[in-house]
Amino acid sequence: MPPTNDNKNGKSSKADKARGFMDYDRALPKNEAPESRVKHWNEFTSRGDDGFLKEQGYRCMNCGVPFCMSGCPLGNIIPDFNDLVKDHHWKEALERLHSTNNFPEVTGRVCPAPCESSCVLGIIEPPVTIKLIERTITDRGYENDWIQPEPPKTLTGKKVAVVGSGPAGMAAAQQLRRAGHEVTVYERDDEPGGLMLYGIPDFKMEKIHVRRRVEQMTAEGVKFVCNCEVGKDISSKQLVEENDAVLLAVGSTVANDFVRTAPGRDLAGIEYAMDFLPQQNRRVSGKTVEGADILAKDKHVVVLGGGDTGSDCLGTSLRQGAKSVTTYEITPRPPEKYNPATPWPTQRPMILMTSSSHEEGGERDWSILTRGFEGEDGHVKKLKGVRIQWKDKPEPGTPPFDEVPGSEFEIEADLVLLAMGFAHPEHTISDELGVELDNRGNFKAEYAGPTQYRTSVPKVYAAGDARRGQSLVVWAIHEGREAARMIDLDLMGFTDLPSANEHGYDVAPVEGVRG
Secondary structure, three states: OOOOOOOOOOOOOOOOOOOHHHHOOOOOOOOOOHHHHOOOOOOOOOOOOHHHHHHHHHOOOOOOOOHHHHHOOOOOOHHHHHHHHHOOOHHHHHHHHHOOOOOHHHHHHHOOOHHHHOOHHHHOOOOOOHHHHHHHHHHHHHHOOOOOOOOOOOOOOOEEEEEOOOHHHHHHHHHHHHOOOEEEEEOOOOOOOHHHOOOOOOOOOOOHHHHHHHHHHHHHOOEEEOOOOEOOOEOHHHHHHHOOEEEEOOOOOEEOOOOOOOOOOOOEOEEEHHHHHHHHHHHHOOOOOOOOOOOOOOOEEEEEOOOHHHHHHHHHHHHHOOOEEEEEOOOOOOOOOOOOOOOOOOOOOOOOOOOHHHHHOOEEEOOEEEEEEEEEOOEEEEEEEEEEEEOOOOOOOOOOEEEOOOOOEEEEOOEEEEOOOEEEOOOHHHHHHOOOEOOOOOEOOEOOHHHEOEOOOOOEEEOOHHHHOOOOHHHHHHHHHHHHHHHHHHHHOOEOOOOOOOOOOOOOOEOOOOO
8 A cells, every 4th residue: 555644735645656746745854963963974864764765756757758867967767766666676676777877876875966956846846856765775785785796798808998996987897897898997096986985075975885886896807906097107008008998087186276376375274175075085994194184173164166075175174173164156146946047957957055064064155256365374364355246248358247345354264175176187198198188178089979988099088077077976977888888889899788878879789799
C-alpha cells in the first residue's frame, strides 16, 4: 500500500504513482544542527527512512519529456530510478544510475543539481529531491555490497595513459578499462582523486567515497602512478611514444587573481583558496601539510568570491575557529527565487544560493570592489573596499559599474582567501607537446562530431576542465566518459561505450567484435 500523508495543506491523503506530486511536498531530512556540526569535519547530512524516501520518489511525475535528464550533463535516467525507489527496488535503481554515472555518490553530495533546476514539477512547486535520492541509492549499494569491481571480459592489447585523476580522469580510466584497454593513470599528488580528494572539504564529502572507487578501479585493472608529475618526473613525449592514446585531464588549476594590481596584494596572509583547502584535507586524513600552515583560527577572515569554493572556505574557516568570516562578491545580489533572466529549464538559474556553510555563520555582501590591503610587519591587517552600482547598459569601453560615492570602508582581515575561480590549466604539458590552446588558455579540442576530444597533436586527447574550462564535477564526469568513448572508437574502429548524446550527432554503438 502506498504511503499516505494526512497532514497536507488541503491535499489528498491517498497517494498513487500517478499523483504522488499532488499528495506530497518536497522535503529534506533534518541535518545535524549548525552549532554542532562546525565542531567536527565529518558529513552531517541524513537521508531519512524508507517511508520518507518513498514519498519523495512518488513526487516524480515520470514526464513524457523529462527535462531533468536534459538538465543533467550525464543524461541520468532520473524518472526510472525514481520509479524504482518508489517500490524499494534499490539494487535495480543502482544499476540504472550506474549506467550513466560512474560516481553517483560524489555527484549526490557535491553537485548543485542542475537536474532539479530543470524538473518540470519545479514550474509550479519545489522540484523532486533528485540529489538526495541519487546519494541514497549509492550509499545503499555500498551498505549491501552491491558495488563490486567489473573487470573487462576481453583485452584489446591497446595502452592508454590518463594524466590527472580528478573526476574526468577517473571516469575516463574506468570506462576505458572496462572496454578492455590497458590503462595507467598518472597523478602528481600522493594518492588519486584530484579535486575530489584535495579540494572538497570532508564535511561535504568524506574521502572514503573516493578511496572506495580507487579500490574498485584497481581491482578492475587500472594502474595508478602517484607522486608523478607529467612534464617533470616523466616527459609528455615519452607517454605519447609508449601509449596508443594519451588523455589530458589535468583540470583547470591556474587561479584567477582579480586583485593582483591592488595596493598591498603582496602582503602575507593573502592566500589562494586552493592553497588553503587542500591543507585541511591533509590534516583530516592525518597527513603532513606541505609548506607553511594556512589557518583561520583566531583570525578575521575575508573570502573574496562567493561560489562553491568561497562557500567551502567559509565552512572550513568556521571549523578552524575563525573570529569572523566575511564573504564579498563583486556581482550584484541575485534574486532569492525566480530570475526572469534565467527562466526554467536553465541548468544553473541565477538565483541566490544558500549553502550549508552559509547556514553555519559568517556575513555575506554583494557589489563590493576591493581597492587594496593594509598590513603590519608585512602581514595583512585590513581590506579596503567600496560599494559599486552595476550599470544597466554600460557604454562600450567603459566600466560596467560605478563606485557609490561615500561608500568606502575598511574591514579587519588577518587572512584573505581568494576564491575567484580558475583561468585555465597549467601549460607545462601543452608547451612540451605543442598542444594548441583556445582563446581562454584551455587545451583546444573539438566539441562536436567525429573528432570530438582530439587535440591538435595525434594520439592526444583532452577532457574535463582542462578542455571546457572551470565547471562542475558532473560535467567533468561527462567529459571523461565521452572522451573514453571517442578514444575507444579511434583505437578499435567501433565502440559500445554509452554516450549522453549531448550534441545530437550519431552516438549509437558502432558495431564490431571486441577482443
